[in-house]
Amino acid sequence: MISATAPGTTEGVSALVAAARAAAAAHGAIDDVAGLAVRVMAEAALGRRPLAGHDTLSLSITLAGTELVIALRDQGEPVSSPPVTMLRMVDLGFLDTADARIDGSGNVTEARLPLPSHTVMLDETGLEVLDEEAPLSDAPVVLRPLEPDDAAALTRCIYRCYGWTYPNTDLYFPDRLAASILSGQRVGEVAVDPSGEVAAHWGAVFVADGVVETGATVTDPRFRRRGLANDLGERLLERLVAMGVRGRMREPVLTHPATQQIALREGAHPVGAYLHASPPLQQVGITDGMLAERISVSVFFSPLAEMPAAEVHIPATFEPLVRRILEPAGWPISIAAARTNDAPERSVLRASYTAEHRTGGLVVEIVGTDLADAVDDALTGLRSAGAEMATVQLPAAQPALAVCGAGLSALGLGFATFLPDMGSYGPALTLQWLADPDIDMSAWVFADERVESLIRAIADQARDLGDDIVRRRRRQARRLRLFAALPVAAG
Numbered sequence: 001m002i003s004a005t006a007p008g009t010t011e012g013v014s015a016l017v018a019a020a021r022a023a024a025a026a027h028g029a030i031d032d033v034a035g036l037a038v039r040v041m042a043e044a045a046l047g048r049r050p051l052a053g054h055d056t057l058s059l060s061i062t063l064a065g066t067e068l069v070i071a072l073r074d075q076g077e078p079v080s081s082p083p084v085t086m087l088r089m090v091d092l093g094f095l096d097t098a099d100a101r102i103d104g105s106g107n108v109t110e111a112r113l114p115l116p117s118h119t120v121m122l123d124e125t126g127l128e129v130l131d132e133e134a135p136l137s138d139a140p141v142v143l144r145p146l147e148p149d150d151a152a153a154l155t156r157c158i159y160r161c162y163g164w165t166y167p168n169t170d171l172y173f174p175d176r177l178a179a180s181i182l183s184g185q186r187v188g189e190v191a192v193d194p195s196g197e198v199a200a201h202w203g204a205v206f207v208a209d210g211v212v213e214t215g216a217t218v219t220d221p222r223f224r225r226r227g228l229a230n231d232l233g234e235r236l237l238e239r240l241v242a243m244g245v246r247g248r249m250r251e252p253v254l255t256h257p258a259t260q261q262i263a264l265r266e267g268a269h270p271v272g273a274y275l276h277a278s279p280p281l282q283q284v285g286i287t288d289g290m291l292a293e294r295i296s297v298s299v300f301f302s303p304l305a306e307m308p309a310a311e312v313h314i315p316a317t318f319e320p321l322v323r324r325i326l327e328p329a330g331w332p333i334s335i336a337a338a339r340t341n342d343a344p345e346r347s348v349l350r351a352s353y354t355a356e357h358r359t360g361g362l363v364v365e366i367v368g369t370d371l372a373d374a375v376d377d378a379l380t381g382l383r384s385a386g387a388e389m390a391t392v393q394l395p396a397a398q399p400a401l402a403v404c405g406a407g408l409s410a411l412g413l414g415f416a417t418f419l420p421d422m423g424s425y426g427p428a429l430t431l432q433w434l435a436d437p438d439i440d441m442s443a444w445v446f447a448d449e450r451v452e453s454l455i456r457a458i459a460d461q462a463r464d465l466g467d468d469i470v471r472r473r474r475r476q477a478r479r480l481r482l483f484a485a486l487p488v489a490a491g
Contacts, residue, residue, distance in 0.1 A: 001060060001061065001062045001063075002023050002059075002060070002061040002062075003058070003060045003061075004016055004019045004058075004059045005056055005057070005058045006056070006057055006059075007055060007056055007057075008042070008055035008056065008074075012057065013038075013039060013042045013043070013057070016038050016057060016059045017035045017038050017042075018035075019038075019061070020034040020035055020037070020038040020059065020061060020070055021034055021035040023061045023068065023070075024113060027063065027068055027115055028115060028116045029068050029113050029114065029115050029116070030094070030113070033089070033094045033095065033113060034068070034070060034113055036089070036094075037070055037086060037089065037095060037111040037113065038059065038070060038072060040083050040085045040086050040089075041070075041072040041083065041086065041109040041111070042057055042072060044079075044083040044109065045072060045076055045079075045107065045109065046074075046076070047076075048074065048076030048077040048078075048079065048107070049076055054075040055074075055075075055076075056074075056075075057073070057074055058072070058073040058074075059071070059072055060073075064112070064179075064183075065175075065176065065178075065180065065182070065183060066114065066115050066117045066173075066175045066176050066179050067096055067112045067113060067114055067115060067118060068112070068113040068114075068115060069111075069112055069113075070111045070113060071108055071109070071110040071111075072108070072109050072110075073105060073106055073107065073108050074106055074107050074109075075105075075106040075107070076107060078102055078107065078346055078348065079100045079101070079102065079107040079108075079109060080100065080349055080351060080374050080377050080378045081100050081351035081362075081377065081378040081381040081382070082098035082099060082100045082111075082351060082352075082353065082381070083109070084381055084384055084385065086098040086109075086111060087353050087382065087384065087385030088384075088385055089111075090353050090354070090355045090385065091353075091355045091358075091385050091386045092355075093355060095111050095113060095114075096112040096113070096118070096354070096355075096356075097111075097112045097352055097353065097354050098110070098111055098112075098352065098353050099111075099112075099350065099351070099352040100350060100351050100352075101349075101350030101351075101363075118173070118175065118176060119173075120173065120174065120175055121172050121173055122152075122155040122158075122159055122172045122174065124159055127156060127159050127160060128160070129159065129160060129161075129162070129163040130160050130161065130220065130221045130222065131221065132221055133221070134221040135222065136222055136224070136225065137193075137222040139193045139194060139199075139223075140193070141191040141192060141193050141200075141223065141226075141228070142191070142192050143189065143190070143191050143228075143231060143232065143235060144189070144190065144192065145187070145188070145189060145190075145239070146181060146186075146187065146188035146189060146190050146201065146203065147181065148179075148181045148182045149178075150181075150190055150198060151174040151175070151177035151178035151181065152174040153192070153196060153197050153198040154171065154177060154190070154198045154201055155172055155174050155177065156197065156198070157197070157199070157201060157218060157220055158171045158172065158216075159172070160220055160221075161218050161219070161220060161221065167253075167278060167295060168215075168216060169356065171216060180205070184206075185205060185206050186203060186204070186205050186206075187203065187204050187212075187236075187239065187240075187243075188202060188203030188204065188216070188236065189201070189202050189203075189233075189235045189236045189239070190232070191219075191223065191228045191231075191232060193223075197220075198220075199220045199222075199223040199228065200218065200219040200220065200223060200228040200229060200232055201216060201217070201218050201232065202214070202216070202217045202229060202232040202233050202235075202236050203215065203216040203217075204236060204240060204245075204248075207249060207422075208422045208423035208424075208425060209423035209424055210244060210245055210246040210247065210421070210423045211245070211246065211248075211249065211419075211421060211422055211423050212240060212245055212247075212249065213248075213249040213250065213251065214236065214240075214249070214250055215250060217229055217232075217233070217259075233266075237304075240304060241304055241305075244305075245304055245305075246303065246304055246307075246421055247301060247302070247303055247304060247305075247419075247420070247421040247422075248268070248301070248302050248303075248304055249299065249300070249301055249419070250268060250299070250300045250301075251274070251297040251298065251299055252297065252298050252300065253295070253297055253298075254273070254296050254297060254298055254443075254444040254445070254455070255444065256445050257445050257446060257447040260298060260300070260446065260447035260451055261447045263300040263302075263447075264300075264447055264451075266302065267302050268300035268301060268302035269300060269301060269325070269328065269329040270298060270299070270300055270325070270450065270451045270454050270455070271299050271300060271301045271325050271417050271418055271419060271420075272298075272299045272325070272415065272416050272417030272430070272454070272455075272458060273296060273297065273299060273416065273417070273454075273455045273458050273459070274296065274299060274389075274391070274416055274417070274432065275296045275389070275416075275434055275458070275459060275462055276293065276294035276295075276296060276388060276389045276434050276435075276436065276439070277294065277295055277296060277297055277357070277359065277389055278294060278295045278357045278359070279294055279295070279357060279358070280293060280295065293439075293440050294388065294389070296444075296459075298451065298455055299416075299417045299419075301419055301420065303331070303420070303421065307331055307332060307333075307420060307421065309332040309333070309334075310332070310333045310334075310397060310426070310427055311333070311334050311335075311336045311397070312333060312334070312335055312336065312396040312397060312427050312429070313336050313339075313396060313397070313398065313399050313400070313401045313402040314335055314396060314401070314402055314429060315401065315402055315403075315406045315408065315409075316402070317406070317408075317409045318409075318415045318429065318431070319335060321415045321418070321454070321457060321461070322335060322415075322418045322429070323335065324453075324454055324457070325418050325454065326418075328450065331420050333420055333427065336399070338399075339402050339403050340399050340400060340402075340403060341400065341403045341404065342399070342400060343367055343369050343371075343400035343403075343404055344366060344368045344369070345368055345369055345370060346366075346368045346370055346374075347364060347366060347367055347368035347370055347374040347375075347404075348364070348365040348366035348368070349362055349364040349365060349366075349374055349378065350365065351363075351378045351381070351382065353382055353385050355385075355386070358386055358387055358388045358389070359387060359388070359389050359391075360379075360382030360385070360387040360389075360390035361390065361391050361392075362375060362379070362382075362390065362391070362392040363393045363425075364392065364393065366395075366398070367394070367398045367400045367401050367404050368404065369400075369404055371404040371405055371408070372404075372405075372407040372408060372410070372411065375392055375408060375411060375413075376411050379392075379411065379433055388434070388435040389433070389434055389435065390432065390433045391416055391430050391431070391432050391433075392408070392413055392430065392433070393422075393425075393428050393429075393430045394428065394429045394430070394431065395425060395426060395428065396418070396426065396427040396428060396429045397426040397427055401429070408431060409465055411433070412433050412434075412437070412465050412466065413432065413433050413465070414432055414433075414434075414437070414458065414461045414462040414465050415431060415432075415458050415461055416430040416431055416432040416458070417429075418430070432462070434462055434466070436466075437462045437463050437465060437466030437467075438463060438466065439462060439463060441456065441459055
């Protein structure tokens with residue numbers, strides 16, 4: 001780790017820029033990008049008017065797998081989103097992500113700069129995409145935990161099954177995979193043949209402390225009809241419970257019901273959907289064909305430990321959908337009837353943007369009376385960067401949310417998910433903004449009526465909110481036209 005501190009002067013900023021350039025060059029990254037990112041972050045920090053005597057800037061640079069993490073700390077006015085120039089650097093591919101947040105010591109603006117290994121993809125030389133009816137193999141396999149050295153073999157397994165069409169594109173980058181396994185962010189179980197090739201996999205990625213998202217379930221067609229997926233799933237579940245994981249998320253696709261049915265069969269409950277969450281792709285396997293729209297996914301949740309009782313505070317616009325989730329699930333969570341506006345003046349939130357999927361994310365840590373303004377400001381930055389979808393995660397256990405969040409639907413934010421446990425964050429209500437809220441549901445297939453009614457209601461709300469915004473904009477335009485036609489008083 002490299003750390004440096006400098007005054008918020010021209011000379012001080014130049015020194016931090018030089019440190020970032022040197023660190024990037026030492027790791028084989030583009031030094032000009034590192035220097036520009038630090039300069040943009042520093043200028044934005046100084047523009048937030050730090051108090052006299054508190055204009056010092058602190059830079060830290062750490063290696064995180066296949067990325068260089070560049071973070072700048074300042075003590076100016078609270079930050080709500082990364083600078084627009086940084087967001088555009090992400091959109092152009094110079095940075096992987098941009099992030100801004102508040103921690104215990106002030107503001108933190110962060111950029112992730114890709115190292116050369118970050119962009120090294122699977123080498124498909126000598127590989128072929130196997131037909132679903134490929135001849136079955138009788139080779140023995142060993143079931144064991146996924147290890148960093150399995151990363152390249154897992155990418156080859158993904159390719160043999162799906163070619164270049166798998167939606168989680170990180171699984172085509174061996175070094176990224178190895179880094180996430182080594183860090184403990186990703187865990188999994190694999191079936192390995194005598195040559196060391198991965199024949200099947202079921203994995204999980206930590207999304208919060210004690211909460212994982214499971215998926216990337218894949219079996220080489222030559223090793224099917226052995227029950228490997230079921231065996232790996234059971235091994236993974238036992239391992240997660242032993243690790244103290246409390247909750248399990250899944251994101252089954254909406255273009256076929258198989259993974260939804262598996263989730264229901266294993267006791268998971270539908271908790272929402274992310275609409276237009278990633279770019280269109282060519283599907284193979286259970287469903288074939290090019291999707292014309294961005295991909296939408298359902299979201300399921302299952303507790304892996306006893307869930308503590310909780311009371312949540314939900315804005316009225318979103319309360320019916322939360323009730324539709326809670327009542328059949330039977331979780332010990334109730335929606336508070338009392339409403340309060342007792343909140344700090346300023347909200348605290350963090351914002352991030354990822355260009356690969358053109359998605360943004362806001363996480364509200366503290367609900368303030370300015371919640372709608374703070375969220376709107378951050379969304380404006382994400383939209384200007386090219387986001388086609390953005391999520392806003394809200395702390396449902398904070399009593400002020402029901403009142404302070406009442407105006408969020410006017411920003412075009414519709415319901416996405418209600419997650420009863422997001423680790424230390426607590427229960428989370430997540431909303432979503434869509435650049436195109438006109439959702440085409442014609443290709444969607446649902447596991448049962450309960451899943452269908454919930455997800456159709458979410459899509460209908462998104463469409464209705466989009467229509468409301470258009471109506472308000474046109475009404476304002478008509479009003480201005482009428483005012484312009486009024487006679488003007490002489491003199």
